Amino acid sequence: MSSTAIPVPVLPLRQGTAGTEPVAIPQLGFGTYKVGDADAERIVDQALQVGYRHIDTAQMYGNEAGVGRALAACGIPRDQLWITSKLNNPNHRREDALRSFDATMADLQLDVLDLFLVHWPLANSPGIDLVDTWRTMIEILQSGRVRAIGVSNYQDEHLRTIIDATGVTPAVNQVELHPYLTQRELRTVHEGLGVVTESWSPLGRGRLLEDPELARLAEELGVRPAQVIIRWHLQHGLVVIPKTTHVERMRANADVFGFELTAEQMAAVDALDRGLRTGSHPDQVQV
Numbered sequence: 509m510s511s512t513a514i515p516v517p518v519l520p521l522r523q524g525t526a527g528t529e530p531v532a533i534p535q536l537g538f539g540t541y542k543v544g545d546a547d548a549e550r551i552v553d554q555a556l557q558v559g560y561r562h563i564d565t566a567q568m569y570g571n572e573a574g575v576g577r578a579l580a581a582c583g584i585p586r587d588q589l590w591i592t593s594k595l596n597n598p599n600h601r602r603e604d605a606l607r608s609f610d611a612t613m614a615d616l617q618l619d620v621l622d623l624f625l626v627h628w629p630l631a632n633s634p635g636i637d638l639v640d641t642w643r644t645m646i647e648i649l650q651s652g653r654v655r656a657i658g659v660s661n662y663q664d665e666h667l668r669t670i671i672d673a674t675g676v677t678p679a680v681n682q683v684e685l686h687p688y689l690t691q692r693e694l695r696t697v698h699e700g701l702g703v704v705t706e707s708w709s710p711l712g713r714g715r716l717l718e719d720p721e722l723a724r725l726a727e728e729l730g731v732r733p734a735q736v737i738i739r740w741h742l743q744h745g746l747v748v749i750p751k752t753t754h755v756e757r758m759r760a761n762a763d764v765f766g767f768e769l770t771a772e773q774m775a776a777v778d779a780l781d782r783g784l785r786t787g788s789h790p791d792q793v794q795v
C-alpha cells in the first residue's frame with residue numbers, strides 16, 4: 509500500500525526511565541473503540557491509506573488482532589507508525605499484565621509497542637493496588653518492548669500516588685476530554701507534572717456535532733463542526749484520537765492543518781464546558 513502521511517505535529521514525551529531514547533507522540537491519531545475485530549483490519553487499513561500513522565487500540569476493544577493484520581499488511585516502515593494499546597481491567601496483577609502484554613504484542617504483530625497505558629485506575633477495586641500495577645508497567649518499560657508507558661482515566665490523586673511511590677511519571681494520561689468536559693484542572697496538574705494529555709471521545713462520541721455554537725463557528729471558518737473541535741484540541745496542545753468508520757469522515761477529521769481558531773474562537777469553545785461525561789467516571793469502574 510502506498511499512501512502519504514498526514515503531516516502531524518509531535519509532542520515530546522517525558523521519559524519514564526533514565527537512558528531511554530527520546531520519544532515523541534503524533535498529536536493526531538485514529539481511535540478504534542467499538543470497531544470489532546472483524547472490521548478492524550479494513551477500517552485501520554483505510555485510516556492508514558488516508559494518512560493516519562497513529563492508531564489507538566486496547567486489550568478491552570478485542571480488536572488488536574485485526575489492527576495487527578492491517579499493520580502487517582500496510583508496508584509502512586515501522587518507525588513511521590505510532591501504536592498505543594492499554595492494559596485491560598482484569599489484567600492488573602503482575603502475571604496477568606505480563607501475559608496479556610505478550611498477547612497484545614503477538615496480536616499486533618509488533619516487537620516494540622510505542623505506548624502502553626493502564627486503561628482504568630481501579631482505585632476502588634478490592635485486591636488491586638495502583639502502585640503494584642504501575643511497578644509492573646515499569647518492568648514492561650524496562651524490558652525494552654515499549655517506548656513509553658502511561659495511564660488512562662487517572663485523577664490527580666491517582667497520579668500522585670504512583671509517582672510518589674515509584675518516582676516514575678506516566679508519559680501520558682488519556683482521559684475523556686472535549687468541549688463539554690474540558691478538564692481544565694486536570695490539564696493544569698498534567699502541565700505541572702510534565703504529563704501529556706490525550707483526549708478520548710474528543711467529539712463527545714459525536715454528540716457535540718449538533719451543538720449550535722460549534723455549528724456557528726464551523727460556518728464562520730468554512731469547515732465542519734468536527735474539524736472545529738479537533739482543531740481546538742490541537743491548539744490546546746492535546747493529543748486527539750477521533751474515531752470514525754467512514755472514510756470520508758477520516759479524511760475530514762485529518763484535514764485540520766489548513767486553518768486556525770482565533771483566541772476568541774478558542775474561548776468560545778472553552779465556554780461550552782458543562783462537566784458532561786459521555787463515558788464512565790473513573791471512580792465507578794471496577795474489575
Ligand SMILES: NC(=O)c1ccc[n+]([C@@H]2O[C@H](COP(=O)([O-])OP(=O)(O)OC[C@H]3O[C@@H](n4cnc5c(N)ncnc54)[C@H](OP(=O)(O)O)[C@@H]3O)[C@@H](O)[C@H]2O)c1
Nearest residue numbers: 539540541708709710711712713714734750751752753757
Ligand atoms: N481510554 C479510554 O478509557 C477510552 C474511552 C473511550 C474512547 N477511547 C479512545 O478514544 C477514541 C475516540 O473516542 P470515541 O470513539 O469514544 O468517540 P469520538 O471519537 O468522540 O466520536 C466517535 C463518534 O463520532 C462520529 N464521527 C466521527 N467523526 C465524525 C464526523 N467527521 N462527522 C460526523 N460524525 C463523526 C463517529 O461515527 P462513525 O464511526 O459512524 O463515523 C462515532 O459515532 C476511541 O475510539 C478510543 O480509541 C479511550
